[in-house]
Amino acid sequence: MxxxxxxxxxxxxxxxxxxxxxxxxxxxxxxxxxxxxxxxxxxxxxxxxxxxxxxxxSFHQWSMFTPITEMKWVGLENYATLFEDSNRIQAMGNTAIYVAASILITVPLGLLIAMLLYFPKLRGQSVVRVILFSTYVIPTIAIVIIWSNIYAPGYGPLSTMLQATGITPPGWLSDPSWALISLVIFNVWQMLGYYVILLVAGLTQIPGDLYEAAKIDGAGIVRQTWSLTIPMLRKTLVFVLLMTFINSIQVFDPIYLLTQGGPAGSTNMISYEIQRSAFSYGLAGESSALAVTLFMAIVVVGVVLGVVLKGRNK
Structure with a gap:
């Protein structure tokens, strides 16, 4: 009891x-x-x-030059007409090329520089990291002023170096064949330092004992990178890939300040087309539909990368 x-x-x-x-x-x-x-x-x-x-x-027809109370319901018409405008189709193609080129150049190059800054224990590494990161924190307008002179035809450093070797320099920002490439180079230079810092931070999380064991087993640098560094750095690489995609697909400042979408629409991107449609032409409904489409593309890519990463971790 x-x-x-x-x-x-x-x-x-x-x-x-x-x-x-x-x-x-x-x-x-x-x-x-x-x-x-x-x-x-x-x-x-x-x-x-x-x-x-x-x-x-995005489901209404509305000019930004009129009161918002004058919106007219059009349903999915704005979305249906997105692919009927040649300028928007060109903007989507330019954006796809710009994003793909930025990712293919930035991610491998950022990984290479991060490994060079992390593994060889050399003096001055912190200074180099600060210099690389400074390109990301400097205001875009200041960087544009510098790069507009670098790309300047005739007297710009790039054109001068090519002329000195007997090569006729292209019109970096005035030639439709080179303008988009020039913007990709600008983007890689500006954003690379930020991604390098992220990758270096990821490398610090890999135990050094694993590399010692790999060396004992006879694995060289290439084998260690492919079988150890990249798998252990997967989460950071996925994050860098996602950030590169988002930053590239949302690019606006360099286009607005350097090319205004030209020449001949060769640098017109979705983000710039949204701004121009809304504030220059007053097509708020169509620009909103384009903005929603851009947002959904970012969400889809983010979800896909998340699913891939989760599947690899199982």
Whole structure:
């Protein structure tokens, strides 16, 4: 009988502890919500509400030169006409080439530089990292001023070096065949340092004992990179790949400041076409449909990369 009473008393005390713990958790949850509410309000006002409005406007015909109350419902018409405009089709093609070229150049080059900065224990590595990262934090307008002179025909450094070797320099930003390539080079130079820092941070998470074991087994640098570094760095590489995709597909400042989508539409991208359709032509509905399509493309790529990464980790 005594044992039964003792067990009941223990169960009662445990129940009171669980109830007290739950009440504390509820109190902490309410306190957390209170502290997070200003940030959530700001995110809602400046991010979620504009996104919802953009989605709603994409189903309407509306000129930005008229009040928003004059919007006219057109359903999916704006989406159906996206591929009927030659300028938008060209912008999508240019964007695809720009994104693919940026990824194919930036990710392997960033990995190579990160490994060169991390594995050889040399003096001055921190200084080199700071210099590389500075290209990312410097305002784009300042970088554009420098690169507009680098690409300048006749007196620019690139043209001068080619002329000195007897090669006729192309019109870097004025030739439709070279303008898009010139923007890719600009993008790689500007963003490379940011990705290198991310990859170096990922390399620091790989245990050094694994490399020692690989050396003992006779694995060379190439074998270590392919069988050890890249698999262990998979999460960081996927993140860098995703960030390269997002930053490249959303490119706007260099186009607006260097080429304005020209020459002959060779550097017109989706992001620039959205801005031009909305603010130059007043086609808010069509530009919103294009913006929603761009957003969905980013979401799809992000989901696919997440699924691939999750499948590899199983």
């Amino acid at each position: 005594t044992s039964v009473i003792t067990a009941e008393m223990r169960a009662s005390r445990q129940s009171r502890r669980d109830g007290s713990k739950k009440s504390r958790q509820k109190g902490q949850g309410g306190l957390s919500a209170l502290f997070l509410s200003p940030a959530l309000i700001i995110i809602g006002v400046f991010t979620l509400i504009p996104m919802v409005l953009t989605f709603i406007i």
